[in-house]
Amino acid sequence: YQGIETGVGNTRYSGQVSLTSTQSGSSYNLTDGTRGGHKTYNLNHGSSGTGTLFSQSSDTWGDGTNSSAATAGADAAYGAQETWDFYKNTFGRSGIKNDGVGAYSRTHYGNSYVNAFWDDSCFCMTYGDGSGNNDPLTALDVAGHEMSHGVTSNTAGLDYSGESGGLNEATSDIFGTGVEFYANNSSDPGDYLIGEKIDINGDGTPLRYMDKPSKDGGSADSWYSGVGNLDVHYSSGPANHMFYLLSEGSGSKVINGVTYNSPTSDGVAVTGIGRDAALQIWYKALTSYMTSSTNYAGARTAALNAAAALYGANSAQYAGVGNAFAGINVGS
Numbered sequence: 001y002q003g004i005e006t007g008v009g010n011t012r013y014s015g016q017v018s019l020t021s022t023q024s025g026s027s028y029n030l031t032d033g034t035r036g037g038h039k040t041y042n043l044n045h046g047s048s049g050t051g052t053l054f055s056q057s058s059d060t061w062g063d064g065t066n067s068s069a070a071t072a073g074a075d076a077a078y079g080a081q082e083t084w085d086f087y088k089n090t091f092g093r094s095g096i097k098n099d100g101v102g103a104y105s106r107t108h109y110g111n112s113y114v115n116a117f118w119d120d121s122c123f124c125m126t127y128g129d130g131s132g133n134n135d136p137l138t139a140l141d142v143a144g145h146e147m148s149h150g151v152t153s154n155t156a157g158l159d160y161s162g163e164s165g166g167l168n169e170a171t172s173d174i175f176g177t178g179v180e181f182y183a184n185n186s187s188d189p190g191d192y193l194i195g196e197k198i199d200i201n202g203d204g205t206p207l208r209y210m211d212k213p214s215k216d217g218g219s220a221d222s223w224y225s226g227v228g229n230l231d232v233h234y235s236s237g238p239a240n241h242m243f244y245l246l247s248e249g250s251g252s253k254v255i256n257g258v259t260y261n262s263p264t265s266d267g268v269a270v271t272g273i274g275r276d277a278a279l280q281i282w283y284k285a286l287t288s289y290m291t292s293s294t295n296y297a298g299a300r301t302a303a304l305n306a307a308a309a310l311y312g313a314n315s316a317q318y319a320g321v322g323n324a325f326a327g328i329n330v331g332s
């Protein structure tokens with residue numbers, strides 16, 4: 001017997017979730033036959049190949065702690081599932097290449113590896129276990145961020161350096177955040193913070209802040225000539241900030257219990273158009289108008305073109321894009 005099943009994941013970061021698994025004879029494995037056959041593997045601290053597909057005799061995965069290797073598997077499988085569903089149900093995109101084919105995830109990479117990454121050459125996701133193998137990098141926004149690198153590679157192909165590199169990184173933060181809000185998980189509710197669950201700084205602070213990116217100590221809040229010389233995880237700041245302003249507007253706001261305070265570069269207040277419209281505009285800009293060399297000025301034109309195509313050139317959404325870019329010192 002072989003068939004698609006609904007199992008239970010006891011995750012580290014997202015509580016108890018349902019996971020699509022596969023039954024094969026008397027065992028179950030983490031293959032998601034409803035999402036392009038996405039598979040989740042255990043590298044068991046190796047750093048090459050795939051390791052082994054998570055397989056066991058029960059369809060309950062992990063115990064919510066690191067003492068079960070399958071806990072990270074459950075988080076990774078959940079992240080892949082929610083990322084697939086976000087792209088499918090928000091944009092009608094079927095998988096990273098929009099061809100209905102799933103990727104695969106590898107967990108427990110190396111030892112104390114404090115990163116996660118998408119690799120175009122294997123078409124796969126890899127997660128480290130974090131410092132002291134204690135904080136696996138398997139949170140929902142990280143999963144969505146990394147797999148969105150695959151979407152960018154297969155669409156605009158934004159070069160991973162200079163201003164286009166910052167736009168590439170911001171695109172992953174924007175859609176990773178989109179995945180987190182989409183999942184609507186009570187253990188990991190949507191926010192405009194990146195990596196708030198993985199404690200990468202060891203003091204409980206997130207890796208990045210979209211409302212005011214400079215809070216991370218390295219990111220730029222607004223565009224300036226030379227912003228492209230920053231590391232791409234810092235030159236992403238202005239675009240993350242633009243996306244926050246476009247979604248929620250400037251000033252102070254509490255969302256799901258988190259307080260944001262977003263300034264504009266020119267002090268002119270900006271009104272948000274809502275996250276759903278902002279996501280549609282950024283996705284259309286990425287997939288229809290941006291190219292590998294798009295810079296911040298080009299991103300503004302791409303987003304304006306996208307807003308005009310989706311909502312019309314006289315729409316509040318079109319005006320909102322212009323205002324949000326003005327708020328990061330791009331355009332007027």
Ligand code: ASN
Pocket residue numbers: 115116117118145146149
């Ligand atoms: N986590 C890093 C990132 O997505 C790893 C990388 O691929 N540069 O930016």
Ligand code: ZN
Pocket residue numbers: 145146149169172
């Ligand atoms: Zn990235």
Ligand code: CA
Pocket residue numbers: 141177180190191192193194195196
């Ligand atoms: Ca987040």
